[in-house]
Amino acid sequence: MPDTDLDTETTMKWWSLYVEMAVSSIAPDIHEEVTRKLVRYHAATTTGHDERFAVQLTVNADSLTAAIKAATTAISGALNEATGRSADAVRIEAMTEEEFDAEQEAAAKAAAVPELMGRQEIADLLGVTPQRVNAIARTAAWRAAVVPVQTLRNGALYLADQVRDFAASWTRAPGRPGKNA
Missing domain, CATH: 3.90.105 (Molybdopterin biosynthesis moea protein, domain 2)
Incomplete structure (x- = not known):
């Protein structure tokens, strides 16, 4: 069941986002540092398309727009603290946590080794x-x-x-x- 913010009476949802930033060639130690800074978002970093720095994370927000804003703000801040550089998001994939779980389950079934x-x-x-x-x-x-x-x-x-x-x-x-x- 979604969380409810009692002050605003807005229904909150968990969102899963994949975000690529307009920065490339990030050293492994920076990946680790950004991951530590984003631990509350259960983040994982990777190298995305065109060698761009990318993060998969989870945020709790009342709308897709709010989820994107929260994710990009958190990633930009962590990346800036770790590198001293700022970067904008250039690619974002977002879905509810339920949709993400269903997609992951379907992918796992498709990738399963047949008998x-x-x-x-x-x-x-x-x-x-x-x-x-x-x-x-x-x-x-x-x-x-x-x-x-x-x-x-x-x-x-x-x-x-x-x-x-x-x-x-x-x-x-x-x-x-x-x-x-």
Whole structure:
């Protein structure tokens, strides 16, 4: 629930802002000093576009305009104290903390490593030996349905979803019974 300033009865929101300043080539020790000066904003500094000094921080404000003003004032002040130079903001991305959290969660899901299977996992799924998996992997049906994601010294890794799809349509050829039979 948003905080309320009892004096003004204005609803306050937490805002997440990414701000790039019109200054570049900032030494690592200056990054650390500015981060310390902005600790109350949970700030993190980085190098942004065109090597510009950038800060990601959180502020509590009653509007987007007030959040931008608070963030740029705090960053400019900390940068001026740390370097003796002033700089204007040249790029600002701002959103509510809820929007930021949702965006970060979506990005984390998109970047998640998919489930993979190697030779032994495929053998367990198909009910065959790992050696038989090698033979199956050479068939046209396998190559049409399953593409290796990475090949390591120990063998190829495949997307588990592709392997399961193959297994659902695979008909075991006559011959020796499965290893679990």
